[in-house]
Amino acid sequence: MSTISVFDMTGKQVSETELNDSVFGITPNEGVMHAAVVNYLANQRQGTQSTLTRTEVSGGGRKPWRQKGTGHARQGSTRAPQWIHGGIALGPKPRDYRYELNKKVKRLAMKSALSTKVIDNNMIVLDALTLDSYKTKTVVEMLKALGVEGKALIVTAEADAKVIKSAANIPGVKTAAVNTLNVYDILNYDKFIVVKNAVGKIEEVYA
Numbered sequence: 001m002s003t004i005s006v007f008d009m010t011g012k013q014v015s016e017t018e019l020n021d022s023v024f025g026i027t028p029n030e031g032v033m034h035a036a037v038v039n040y041l042a043n044q045r046q047g048t049q050s051t052l053t054r055t056e057v058s059g060g061g062r063k064p065w066r067q068k069g070t071g072h073a074r075q076g077s078t079r080a081p082q083w084i085h086g087g088i089a090l091g092p093k094p095r096d097y098r099y100e101l102n103k104k105v106k107r108l109a110m111k112s113a114l115s116t117k118v119i120d121n122n123m124i125v126l127d128a129l130t131l132d133s134y135k136t137k138t139v140v141e142m143l144k145a146l147g148v149e150g151k152a153l154i155v156t157a158e159a160d161a162k163v164i165k166s167a168a169n170i171p172g173v174k175t176a177a178v179n180t181l182n183v184y185d186i187l188n189y190d191k192f193i194v195v196k197n198a199v200g201k202i203e204e205v206y207a
Contacts, residue, residue: 051091
């Protein structure tokens with residue numbers, strides 16, 4: 001097992017902890033990570049876009065002119081797609097973009113993403129994340145003490161209302177509990193900040 005430094009909220013190293021190599025130490029598989037990201041983004045789509053076809057737009061029930069003898073091209077209805085205000089040909093309709101990934105692929109993608117953060121030295125372990133009140137300033141000062149610049153994902157073992165609300169107004173910072181963790185967020189945020197007890201929970205789920 002590999003080890004990683006553990007810091008407190010002031011940025012001071014207080015100990016080290018072991019990481020399960022079967023979760024945080026595998027060779028990342030870019031293919032399955034890509035598949036997981038595409039799956040996540042597809043599942044976020046609302047799929048509510050809709051256009052009107054020639055049968056749905058109003059007007060144009062009668063033939064605009066007789067078939068022959070006018071010199072114009074023959075037309076059957078002003079609702080046809082070639083007319084202004086006509087229906088849309090082959091336009092989008094509401095649909096569900098959701099689909100499921102194989103469980104083995106999901107697990108491998110998650111472990112690959114976690115291992116990527118360790119390999120790139122972008123994983124920070126906190127001994128604890130305890131907030132006495134809803135205070136954005138406390139989280140900002142913690143990030144500064146840890147030397148975090150850019151986007152950061154803060155992961156707790158369980159959903160913590162104080163952590164969630166205190167970090168909500170910080171640009172580029174997102175919070176997540178272990179049960180809501182996904183590959184897209186892990187890869188999308190520069191720093192992966194995880195509380196020590198959350199590390200253990202991640203290993204329980206994915207080891």
